[in-house]
Amino acid sequence: xxxxxxxxxxxxxxxxxxxxxxxxxxxxxxxxxxxxxxxxxxxxxxxxxxxxxxxxxxxxxxxxxxxxxxxxxxxxxxxxxxxxxxxxxxxxxxxxxxxxxxxxxxxxxxxxxxxxxxxxxxxxxxxxxxxxxxxxxxxxxxxxxxxxxxxxxxxxxxxxxxxxxxxxxxxxxxxxxxxxxxxxxxxxxxxxxxxxxxxxxxxxxxxxxxxxxxxxxxxxxxxxxxxxxxxxxxxxxxxxxxxxxxxxxxxxxxxxxxxxxxxxxxxxxxxxxxxxxxxxxxxxxxxxxxxxx
Amino acid sequence: xxxxxxxxxxxxxxxxxxxxxxxxxxxxxxxxxxxxxxxxxxxxxxxxxxxxxxxxxxxxxxxxxxxxxxxxxxxxxxxxxxxxxxxxxxxxxxxxxxxxxxxxxxxxxxxxxxxxxxxxxxxxxxxxxxxxxxxxxxxxxxxxxxxxxxxxxxxxxxxxxxxxxxxxxxxxxxxxxxxxxxxxxxxxxxxxxxxxxxxxxxxxxxxxxxxxxxxxxxxxxxxxxxxxxxxxxxxxxxxxxxxxxxxxxxxxxxxxxxxxxxxxxxxxxxxxxxxxxxxxxxxxxxxxxxxxxxxxxxxxxxxxxxxxxxxxxxxxxxxx
Numbered sequence: 001x002x003x004x005x006x007x008x009x010x011x012x013x014x015x016x017x018x019x020x021x022x023x024x025x026x027x028x029x030x031x032x033x034x035x036x037x038x039x040x041x042x043x044x045x046x047x048x049x050x051x052x053x054x055x056x057x058x059x060x061x062x063x064x065x066x067x068x069x070x071x072x073x074x075x076x077x078x079x080x081x082x083x084x085x086x087x088x089x090x091x092x093x094x095x096x097x098x099x100x101x102x103x104x105x106x107x108x109x110x111x112x113x114x115x116x117x118x119x120x121x122x123x124x125x126x127x128x129x130x131x132x133x134x135x136x137x138x139x140x141x142x143x144x145x146x147x148x149x150x151x152x153x154x155x156x157x158x159x160x161x162x163x164x165x166x167x168x169x170x171x172x173x174x175x176x177x178x179x180x181x182x183x184x185x186x187x188x189x190x191x192x193x194x195x196x197x198x199x200x201x202x203x204x205x206x207x208x209x210x211x212x213x214x215x216x217x218x219x220x221x222x223x224x225x226x227x228x229x230x231x232x233x234x235x236x237x238x239x240x241x242x243x244x245x246x247x248x249x250x251x252x253x254x255x256x257x258x259x260x261x262x263x264x265x266x267x268x269x270x271x272x273x274x275x276x277x278x279x280x281x282x283x284x285x286x287x288x289x290x291x292x293x
Numbered sequence: 294x295x296x297x298x299x300x301x302x303x304x305x306x307x308x309x310x311x312x313x314x315x316x317x318x319x320x321x322x323x324x325x326x327x328x329x330x331x332x333x334x335x336x337x338x339x340x341x342x343x344x345x346x347x348x349x350x351x352x353x354x355x356x357x358x359x360x361x362x363x364x365x366x367x368x369x370x371x372x373x374x375x376x377x378x379x380x381x382x383x384x385x386x387x388x389x390x391x392x393x394x395x396x397x398x399x400x401x402x403x404x405x406x407x408x409x410x411x412x413x414x415x416x417x418x419x420x421x422x423x424x425x426x427x428x429x430x431x432x433x434x435x436x437x438x439x440x441x442x443x444x445x446x447x448x449x450x451x452x453x454x455x456x457x458x459x460x461x462x463x464x465x466x467x468x469x470x471x472x473x474x475x476x477x478x479x480x481x482x483x484x485x486x487x488x489x490x491x492x493x494x495x496x497x498x499x500x501x502x503x504x505x506x507x508x509x510x511x512x513x514x515x516x517x518x519x520x521x522x523x524x525x526x527x528x529x530x531x532x533x534x535x536x537x538x539x540x541x542x543x544x545x546x547x548x549x550x551x552x553x554x555x556x557x558x559x560x561x562x563x564x565x566x567x568x569x570x571x572x573x574x575x576x577x578x579x580x581x582x583x584x585x586x587x588x589x590x591x592x593x594x595x596x597x598x599x600x601x602x603x604x605x606x607x608x609x610x611x612x613x
Contacts, residue, residue, distance in 0.1 A: 006503025008519055009415050010510060027416055030423070037484070038426045042433070044452055045441055057450050060459070107338030114331035122339065129346040131597035135545035135566055136589045139573045139582045140349035140356060146363060149348065167341035198330055227434050229548045230570070245436040249552055252440055261444070264437045275432040276425070283424050286489060287496035 049073060049262035056258055072262035080251050080263050082244070086270075089243040092159050092232070093225040096166035100221045101214070103167045108176035109202050113188060123177075129170045135230065141165065142234050161235040162225060169224075172217045179213040180206060216285045219278065226271055353590065356583035363579070374584035378572075386560045387568040391544055393475055394482075394564065398543045402483040402490065403536060409487075410494035411524065424495075428488035435485060439552035442481040443468070446553070468554050471561040478549045478562055486542075490535055497531040498524065530603075537600040541593055565589050 013019045048056055049072050051065045076082055111119050145155045145165070155161040183206060191201050207214070229245045236242045242250065244267045252260050275282060332339075357374055359367040378384055413423050430438060445452040446467035454464040467477045505523045514522060525532070547566040550556055556563040556571075563571075565585065572582035 005499070006506055007414055007498070008411065008506060008516065008524065010506070023415075026412065027418060030412060030416065031419070034423060034426045038429055038488075041441060041445070041452075041484075042429065044445075045437075048444075059450050059455065061450060061452070061455055103337035103341060106334040110331045110334035114327070114334060116331035116335055117328055119331075122335070125347065126342055127601075129342065129350075131594055131601060132346070132350055132590060133541055133545055133593045133597065135547065136569075136586050136593055137346075137349045137353060139569060139579060139586055140352040141345055142573070143352065143356070143361075143363065143579065144344060144349050148344070164341055165345040167338055168345040170342075170346075173338065198334070202334075223432075229436050230551075230566075234570075234574070245434055248436050248440065252552075257444070260440065264440055268433045268437050271432045271434060272429065275428070279421075279425055279428075283428065283492060286428075286492045 045261060045268075046265055049258060049265050051258060053256060053258050056261075069258075072256075072258040073266065075256075075259045076263035076266060079259060080247065080255065082263060082266055084240065085242060085244040085247040086266075088159075088241060089226060089245075092162040092243055093222050095159055095163040096225045097218055097221040099163045099167050100169060100172060100217065104169065104173045104176055104217070105207070105214075106202070108173050108180055109206060112177045112180035113183075113185070113206075114198065126170045126173060129168065130174075138230060138234060141231075145235060156235050157238040157241045159241075162232065165231075166221065166225065169221075172220060175217060176210070176213060179210055183209055215281060219274075219282060219285070222274070223271065350590075353583045353586045356580055357587045359580050361579040361583070362577060370580065374578075374580040378581050378584050381568075383560050383563055383568055383571075387563045387565045390475060390560075390562060391546070391564045391566075394479060394546055395540055395543045397476060397479040398482055399536065399539060401479060402487060402539060402543075405483070406487050406490040407494055407532070410491050410498055411520065413491070414495055414498045424492065427491050430485050431488040433485070435548045436552060438481060438485040439549050442477075442484070443553045446477055468562075469558060471558050474554055474558060474561045478546075478553060481549050481553065482543065482546065490539070493531065493535060494528070497528045501527045533603060534600065537596055537603070541596050541600065544589070544593055544596075 009019075014023055047065050050068045050070070051062070052067065052069055055062060055066060110116055111123055116122070145161050147154060155164070188201055188205060191205055196204070225243075227245070228243075229249070232243050232246045233249075236246060239247070239250070248260075248263060248267055251263075255263075356367070358369060358371060360370045360373075361367045409427070413420075413427075416423065433441075446469075448454060448464075448466065448469060451467070453467055457464050466473055468474045501524065505527065506519055509519045509523050545566050546564050547570065550562040550564050550567050551570070554562040556567055566589070569582050569585045569589070572578045572585060
C-alpha cells in the first residue's frame with residue numbers, strides 16, 4: 001500500500017540509483033539482523049528440543065537436527081505433568097480475565113457515569129497505586145493473601161490468590177474509565193428515559209460500544225497472568241497448583257536438557273499463538289496506547 | 294474497608310446538601326438509592342483495591358518496624374529492621390547491582406530500540422514482518438526466555454560461546470564470571486523487552502509531520518542533522534516517558550537473576566527484589582523484607598511521581 005507520509009529520507013533520494021542501492025542494502029542488513037537476533041534463538045530452542053540428548057551437548061553444534069526426535073516433547077508432557085500445569089495457568093488466566101472484566105468494568109462505569117459520592121477521592125486512590133510499583137509490595141500482599149483481614153482465611157494455593165489481586169489493576173480500570181468518559185451522556189439518558197436500569201444500560205449500550213477497549217484489556221489481562229512469575233512463585237507452594245512458569249523453573253534443576261527445552265517450547269506456544277492471531281490488534285494497541293499516554 | 298465503603302453514601306448527604314425544592318424527603322431518598330446503586334457497581338473493585346493495593350502499602354510500612362513471623366503476634370522493634378538490613382553485606386551488593394543493571398539496561402535497551410525504530414520507519418517493505426519479529430520475544434514467557442539464555446550461556450555447549458568460537462573470538466564466562474554476569478543478564482532482559490519499546494518509538498516517529506523533514510532538507514540539513522533537530526525534539530516526550538518506565542521496571546528485576554544465576558556468582562547478581570524475596574522466604578524475616586520494600590518503594594515512588602507528572606502535563610499539551 002502506498003504510505004505517502006514523508007519520513008527522514010526523502011522519496012526523491014530513494015528514487016535515485018544510489019539511493020535504491022543503499023535502501024536495499026540496509027533492508028537486507030535489517031532482515032539478516034532481525035532473523036539472527038530474534039528468530040534464530042527461537043529456532044534454536046525448537047530444534048534443540050528435537051535433537052537427541054547427545055546431539056544437544058555436542059560441540060560444534062549442528063544447525064539442523066540429524067534426526068527429528070519427538071521423544072522430548074512426549075517426555076515433557078508426561079514427566080513434567082505439563083497438562084496439569086497448563087490447565088492451572090489457563091484457569092488462573094481465565095479467572096483473572098473474568099474477574100477483571102466484571103469488576104473493573106463495573107467500577108469504571110460507576111466512576112465514569114454514576115457520580116458516586118467521593119468518586120474523585122476513590123479515583124485518586126486508584127491512580128495513586130500506579131505510583132506504587134506492584135513488585136515492591138509483593139511481601140505485604142503475600143501476607144494479606146495468606147491471612148485475609150476479617151475473614152482470616154488463607155488464599156494460598158488457591159486460584160483466587162491470582163484472580164482477586166488481578167482486579168486491583170489501576171491501569172486497566174483507568175483505560176476503561178477513560179473510554180467510558182467519551183460516551184456521550186445523552187445516549188445513556190435517552191435509554192434511561194426509556195426505562196432501562198443502570199445494569200441494562202451498561203450491558204446493552206456501554207459494553208457494545210466499548211468492544212475495542214475491552215479487547216485491549218482482555219489481552220493485557222491474559223498476558224499478564226501467563227507471563228507472571230514472582231507472584232505465583234510465592235502463593236503456590238503446592239506443586240499441583242503451580243502454573244507453567246513456576247513449574248518450569250522448579251523442575252528445570254533435575255530434568256534432562258532436551259526435555260526441559262521441549263517443555264519451554266510447549267509453554268511458549270499459547271502466547272505466541274495468541275500473538276500471531278491477534279498481532280494486528282496487539283501491535284495497534286501498543287502503538288495507540290503509547291501516543292495517547 | 295468494606296464497611297466504610299458502604300457507609301459513604303450516607304455521609305455524602307452531609308457533604309453535598311441538597312439545594313432542593315419542596316419534596317425534599319422524596320428527593321433525598323432517590324439520591325440515596327442512586328448512591329447505593331453506584332456503590333453496588335463500585336464495591337467489587339473497591340474491595341480488591343483496598344485489600345491488595347492500599348492495605349499492603351500501609352502494612353509494608355507498619356511491618357517494617359515490627360518483628361513479624363506469620364502465626365505469632367508482631368512485636369514493635371523500632372528501626373531495628375532497618376539497621377540489620379543495612380548491615381547485611383548483601384544489602385550494598387543488591388543496590389549496586391540493581392542500579393548498575395538499570396543503568397546498563399538504559400544504555401543498551403534505550404539507544405538500540407531507538408536506532409532500530411528509526412531504521413524500520415524508513416523501510417517500505419515487509420513492515421508487518423519486522424513488527425511481528427521484533428515483538429516475538431516479548432510474547433515468549435519471561436521464564437522461558439530466562440531458561441533459554443541460561444542454556445545459551447552454558448560454558449560447555451552453549452550457543453553464545455559457540456558463536457564466539459565460530460567467529461574466532463575469545464569465549465566468555467558469561468553468567469559464571471563475577472564481572473560479566475550482570476551484563477549477561479542485561480542482554481537477556483534487553484532481548485526480551487526491546488520489542489515493545491521499538492513499537493512505541495515507531496508509533497511516535499510516524500506522528501512526526503513530514504513537512505518538518507522537508508523544511509529541514511530545504512534548509513540544507515543532512516541526515517544526522519535532521520535526526521538531531523527534527524526527530525529527537527519531536528519524540529522527546531515519548532523518549533522521556535519510556536526512559537522512566539524502563540527505570541521503574543528494571544529496578545524491580547527479579548526473574549532473570551532468580552532463574553539464570555540464583556544471585557551468584559558471589560552475589561554479583563543479587564537485586565533488591567531478590568533480596569526482599571530471600572528475607573521473606575529464606576530467612577523468614579518479614580520485618581526485614583518490608584524494611585527493604587519500603588526503601589524500594591520510596592525510591593520508585595519518586596520516579597513514578599515524575600513519570601505521572603510528565604504524562605499528565607504531556608497529554609495536557611496534546612489536548613490543549
